[in-house]
Amino acid sequence: xxxxxxxxxxxxxxxxxxxxxxxxxxxxxxxxxxxxxxxxxxxxxxxxxxxxxxxxxxxxxxxxxxxxxxxxxxxxxxxxxxxxxxxxxxxxxxxxxxxxxxxxxxxxxxxxxxxxxxxxxxxxxxxxxxxxxxxxxxxxxxxxxxxxxxxxxxxxxxxxxxxxxxxxxxxxxxxxxxxxxxxxxxxxxxxxxxxxxxxxxxxxxxxxxxxxxxxxxxxxxxxxxxxxxxxxxxxxxxxxxxxxxxxxxxxxxxxxxxxxxxxxxxxxxxxxxxxxxxxxxxxxxxxxxxxxxxxxxxxxxxxxxxxxxxxxxxxxxxxxxxxxxxxxxxxxxxxxxxxxxxxxxxxxxxxxxxxxxxxxxxxxxxxxxxxxxxxxxxxxxxxxxxxxxxxxxxx
Numbered sequence: 001x002x003x004x005x006x007x008x009x010x011x012x013x014x015x016x017x018x019x020x021x022x023x024x025x026x027x028x029x030x031x032x033x034x035x036x037x038x039x040x041x042x043x044x045x046x047x048x049x050x051x052x053x054x055x056x057x058x059x060x061x062x063x064x065x066x067x068x069x070x071x072x073x074x075x076x077x078x079x080x081x082x083x084x085x086x087x088x089x090x091x092x093x094x095x096x097x098x099x100x101x102x103x104x105x106x107x108x109x110x111x112x113x114x115x116x117x118x119x120x121x122x123x124x125x126x127x128x129x130x131x132x133x134x135x136x137x138x139x140x141x142x143x144x145x146x147x148x149x150x151x152x153x154x155x156x157x158x159x160x161x162x163x164x165x166x167x168x169x170x171x172x173x174x175x176x177x178x179x180x181x182x183x184x185x186x187x188x189x190x191x192x193x194x195x196x197x198x199x200x201x202x203x204x205x206x207x208x209x210x211x212x213x214x215x216x217x218x219x220x221x222x223x224x225x226x227x228x229x230x231x232x233x234x235x236x237x238x239x240x241x242x243x244x245x246x247x248x249x250x251x252x253x254x255x256x257x258x259x260x261x262x263x264x265x266x267x268x269x270x271x272x273x274x275x276x277x278x279x280x281x282x283x284x285x286x287x288x289x290x291x292x293x294x295x296x297x298x299x300x301x302x303x304x305x306x307x308x309x310x311x312x313x314x315x316x317x318x319x320x321x322x323x324x325x326x327x328x329x330x331x332x333x334x335x336x337x338x339x340x341x342x343x344x345x346x347x348x349x350x351x352x353x354x355x356x357x358x359x360x361x362x363x364x365x366x367x368x369x370x371x372x373x374x375x376x377x378x379x380x381x382x383x384x385x386x387x388x389x390x391x392x393x394x395x
Contacts, residue, residue, distance in 0.1 A: 025163060026288055031170045041288065048285055049292040051172035052159065055250055056283070056297040058374055067255070074256050074372050078263040081322040084203050086265035094195050095269040097142045098188075100134055106190040110183075117182035118156045118284075126183055141188050144276045145269040150185070155281040156294065157181050157302070179283065179303035190306040192273055197310065203264055204313055207320055210345030211309035220342035220349070227332050227339055227351060231388045238332050238388050241350040241362065244381035248346035249312055250300040251374040254278055257301075257315045264314065274311070277302060299374060312345065319369040323350075328361040330354040355393065 029039050032047045033054075060067055107127055116122045126133060144150065158180040167174035200212055209215040224240070231238035261271050281302065282294040301308035301315075323329055323341050331340030331351040342349045352358045366377050 025161065027161070027169065029170055030172060032172075037170065041290070045285075045287045045290065045292050048161070048172055048287050049295065052177065052283070052285055053295040055247065056295070056300055058251060058253075058299050060253065060255060060298070070372070071255055071259065074259045075263075077322075077368070077372055078259060078318055081325060082260070082263055082318045083321070084205075084264060084317075086199060086203065088265070090199055090202075091265050091267045091270075094199075095267040098138055098191055100138065102191045102194065103134055103137060103187065104130070106187045106194065110187065110190065115160075115180050117180045117185070118158050119153065119182050119184075121183055123183050126187065137184065137187075141273070145272040149279060150276050152280055152282065154182055154185050155277070155279070157281065157283040157297075157304070158291070159283050159285045161285065161287070177285075177303065181302065181304045185277070186304070186306060188273075189277060189302075189308075192270070193307045193310055195270070196307075200310060200313070204317055205320060205324070207324070207341050208313055208317065208343045210343065210347075211313055217344050220344060223339070224342060224349060224351075227334070228387050230334065231332060236332065236388060237353045237355075237393075239352050239355055240385040240387060241352055241359065242383055242385070243348045243350070243366075244378045245346040245348075246376045246378045247300075248375060249303065249308065251376060252301050252312060252315050253299055253372065253374040256373040257311060260315055260318060261311075274307070277305065277307070309345070315373060316343070316346065316375075319365070319373070319375070322365055322369065323362070326361065326365065328357065329365065330358045355389065 027044055027048075029037050030044045030047050031037050032050070038044050038047050060070070107123070107130060110123055112123050112127070114123065140148070141150075160178045160180065161175040162178060163169055164174050164176055169175075197213060201214065204212055206215070207220075209217055209220050228238065228240070230236070258271065258275060261274060266274075281297045283297055284291045284294045301311045320341060320343060329340060329350075330353045331338045332353050333339075339351045341351070350362060352362075366375070369375055370377070
């Protein structure tokens with residue numbers, strides 16, 4: 001009863017709640033990349049900033065290769081493996097200027113009560129003043145395909161760190177970064193996502209169940225159980241390979257992402273709108289209530305952006321297509337269909353029937369794709385489950 005009466009009022013109860021929350025996320029010490037511990041607030045801030053600046057500024061091309069050569073390799077990879085295309089008639093529909101109705105729809109479907117971005121303007125501000133702001137919003141973002149850039153202040157983000165359960169709090173990687181974007185940018189991205197979403201099933205194979213309307217994780221779960229039972233019942237060779245991608249969303253190479261969008265047939269206006277979200281964005285990290293100095297972001301899909309899940313699945317699809325199309329990667333054949341892979345976003349499960357040759361070829365496929373896209377597999381967290389192979393072959 002006391003909490004009901006005083007929980008939302010400025011007083012001792014609220015102060016104690018905030019104090020406990022602050023204490024739970026307080027970073028008293030941190031270890032840098034050289035294993036050295038830092039205790040001073042300024043050193044802790046600097047170490048964490050360096051960690052995230054390095055994460056979001058990965059090399060754009062492999063060592064010893066220039067960017068133009070890397071782009072040519074990306075083009076060859078996409079041409080070889082990715083065959084899906086958006087019909088030209090559909091692509092033209094996605095090119096029309098952003099409308100008042102789309103902005104209203106994005107506002108209506110967005111949840112209120114979330115923390116605002118660096119500009120401090122919550123979603124309720126836009127809902128309250130939509131009639132006044134709408135013409136200026138549409139004018140600004142509809143000018144992007146004509147060469148107008150989104151202001152750097154709009155592209156800025158604040159990163160809040162949440163400690164992961166059971167992890168060593170001395171390690172920078174033991175915190176979950178939550179990016180807070182400005183609401184106007186999120187509304188813009190939500191409009192783009194709403195345009196692309198109805199057509200995403202034409203571009204993403206049914207093997208991928210993550211972030212795709214009408215598909216669920218249980219679809220792949222049922223499929224996996226069915227295949228394992230079949231292999232055990234019929235004595236067919238099968239093992240499962242589950243892979244863990246290291247910070248998959250944060251590592252996406254932008255050259256690879258934009259080349260993929262163009263390759264699948266998205267029009268110049270839509271590509272320009274997406275690119276505008278990634279032209280010189282910056283971020284700063286909140287460490288113990290204080291912000292670091294901002295740093296540039298040069299890779300990764302933007303966390304908290306409504307468009308990011310779709311962009312990631314599109315960037316991963318060329319790899320999944322390469323696996324499906326490789327005669328050197330053998331899965332479990334059922335009738336005319338050979339089942340090789342099931343995906344839920346970056347969680348990948350391979351159905352392997354000839355491990356002696358297939359596993360090395362899967363690793364080679366990861367290596368080739370990783371060079372171009374920055375994907376990195378954490379083999380220490382990946383595992384193999386033997387379903388029906390003799391024990392001697394697995395060892």
